[in-house]
Amino acid sequence: MSRRLRSAVSVANGGTTRAVIYVRISQDRTGAHLGVDRQREDCEALAERNGWDVVEVYVDNDVSAFSGKLRKDYRRMLADLELGTATIVIAWHTDRLHRSPTELEEYIDLSERRGVSTHTCQAGSIDLSSPSGRMTARILGAVARQESEHKGHRVAAARRQKAKAGQWSGGLRPFGWGVPTGETKKKTLKGTDEEIDVPVLDMTKLVPEEGAALAAGTDMILAAGSVKGWARWLAEKGLLSTTGRPITHNAARDLLLRPRNAGIAIYQGEEIGRGLWEPAVPEPKFRAVVAILTDPNRVTTTGSEVKWLGSLIYKCGRPGCKTTVRNTKVGGSGAPSYRCQDNHGGGRNAAVLDAYIQDLLVARLSKPDAVDLLGPAPDGVNVGKLQVESETIRRRLTDLAAMFGSGQISMAQFTEGSDVARAQLDGVTAQLARAAVKDPLVGLVGVKDVQAAWEACELGRQRKVLQALLEVTLRPPRQGRMPDGGYFDYDAVETRWKR
Numbered sequence: 149m150s151r152r153l154r155s156a157v158s159v160a161n162g163g164t165t166r167a168v169i170y171v172r173i174s175q176d177r178t179g180a181h182l183g184v185d186r187q188r189e190d191c192e193a194l195a196e197r198n199g200w201d202v203v204e205v206y207v208d209n210d211v212s213a214f215s216g217k218l219r220k221d222y223r224r225m226l227a228d229l230e231l232g233t234a235t236i237v238i239a240w241h242t243d244r245l246h247r248s249p250t251e252l253e254e255y256i257d258l259s260e261r262r263g264v265s266t267h268t269c270q271a272g273s274i275d276l277s278s279p280s281g282r283m284t285a286r287i288l289g290a291v292a293r294q295e296s297e298h299k300g301h302r303v304a305a306a307r308r309q310k311a312k313a314g315q316w317s318g319g320l321r322p323f324g325w326g327v328p329t330g331e332t333k334k335k336t337l338k339g340t341d342e343e344i345d346v347p348v349l350d351m352t353k354l355v356p357e358e359g360a361a362l363a364a365g366t367d368m369i370l371a372a373g374s375v376k377g378w379a380r381w382l383a384e385k386g387l388l389s390t391t392g393r394p395i396t397h398n399a400a401r402d403l404l405l406r407p408r409n410a411g412i413a414i415y416q417g418e419e420i421g422r423g424l425w426e427p428a429v430p431e432p433k434f435r436a437v438v439a440i441l442t443d444p445n446r447v448t449t450t451g452s453e454v455k456w457l458g459s460l461i462y463k464c465g466r467p468g469c470k471t472t473v474r475n476t477k478v479g480g481s482g483a484p485s486y487r488c489q490d491n492h493g494g495g496r497n498a499a500v501l502d503a504y505i506q507d508l509l510v511a512r513l514s515k516p517d518a519v520d521l522l523g524p525a526p527d528g529v530n531v532g533k534l535q536v537e538s539e540t541i542r543r544r545l546t547d548l549a550a551m552f553g554s555g556q557i558s559m560a561q562f563t564e565g566s567d568v569a570r571a572q573l574d575g576v577t578a579q580l581a582r583a584a585v586k587d588p589l590v591g592l593v594g595v596k597d598v599q600a601a602w603e604a605c606e607l608g609r610q611r612k613v614l615q616a617l618l619e620v621t622l623r624p625p626r627q628g629r630m631p632d633g634g635y636f637d638y639d640a641v642e643t644r645w646k647r
């Protein structure tokens with residue numbers, strides 16, 4: 149026990165020494181040493197070492213560990229603790245104490261109200277009075293639950309293996325995976341005796357067009373594209389969800405955010421390591437997409453769709469006027485035009501202005517030295533090395549949980565170890581994301597036909613390029629016919645290259 153925990157415990161005990169012991173027999177672990185007598189002896193030894201008086205021993209014979217059956221003595225213990233019989237609970241291991249998140253929350257609640265502290269022979273003390281202690285208890289509860297859901301480690305391992313192999317239990321297949329093996333299996337239709345043949349799918353194999361779509365969507369986001377653009381792309385390709393419906397904007401976003409895209413297995417909401425299926429995208433790209441799509445500062449155009457290149461990007465030229473120029477229609481019949489909220493300089497024909505700016509951008513991107521416009525490469529970032537590092541940390545997390553599960557390390561060691569590993573993983577993940585986020589200019593410079601490449605870009609990406617390259621300020625235009633014979637004052641459009 150760490151010094152910090154020890155002091156927290158003694159405070160929580162408030163100086164009292166009345167303890168109760170809780171033991172439970174179950175078949176979820178093997179070995180005679182886990183019999184009631186041994187559990188009880190260990191608990192009594194713990195009480196003696198700490199100088200606590202054991203006032204009651206509660207015993208439940210709970211053959212099925214995950215039955216959800218009422219444990220009579222456990223309920224009796226809670227009732228007694230409620231009355232203040234004792235403020236210390238001793239158990240052999242946390243998994244003897246509570247078996248479900250509901251039970252754990254009830255226990256946490258009672259512990260807080262009655263100032264009960266919990267000590268286990270195998271995992272040390274649980275400081276339920278601190279948020280981090282409660283969190284740890286919840287995580288351990290999830291781990292214990294996962295293990296006790298099945299009889300014996302072999303079954304638990306098999307289940308975990310199944311999660312790693314695709315987490316597919318026969319429901320709807322996840323978009324991207326499931327290639328028919330040619331075999332079929334019998335399935336009984338719900339609510340009937342009727343049996344039908346369903347194809348057996350290989351969940352480790354990518355469905356080619358769906359895998360390609362996931363890779364394309366990932367690349368689009370990394371090249372400053374939008375989820376909306378990808379959803380449109382999917383619709384154009386005629387790709388549907390695995391329920392056979394068009395893929396909505398939200399569904400498309402969810403698809404891009406699945407760790408399984410990068411071959412990362414998830415179990416009960418936690419990443420548990422490498423899955424056994426073929427990844428659709430490399431992990432750095434996946435991390436980058438998550439970083440981009442979950443960035444709270446990300447500006448999305450959902451709702452009011454932007455239709456013009458410079459809306460909210462071109463600036464008004466009036467000193468001190470910070471108003472962004474918007475596209476508004478003059479009167480009822482005029483052409484769409486850019487104007488600021490205070491209407492400085494009046495409106496500028498939007499189609500003409502956008503065409504002009506577009507020509508400037510394409511001309512600049514077509515110059516032989518345009519490659520130099522690309523942002524600095526993420527120097528010194530060795531993606532391969534980072535990848536190995538993230539893999540190692542993830543394996544360590546899995547090992548720690550296993551070591552705790554088998555009683556080799558204490559709760560404090562487990563918490564401390566996994567906190568450190570998680571912090572390291574966050575750092576590595578952030579670096580991977582930075583290394584993989586592409587410049588919006590990638591794919592536009594160094595290509596043969598910049599004009600064609602520009603036209604192929606969706607508006608959202610064109611706007612990103614504009615923002616990255618050019619500052620456009622609208623000065624008050626001259627009135628009447630211009631020297632070139634037209635009515636648009638190009639001289640009043642001030643441009644400044646940012647790169």
Ligand SMILES: [Zn+2]
Nearest residue numbers: 464469488492
């Ligand atoms: Zn203005």
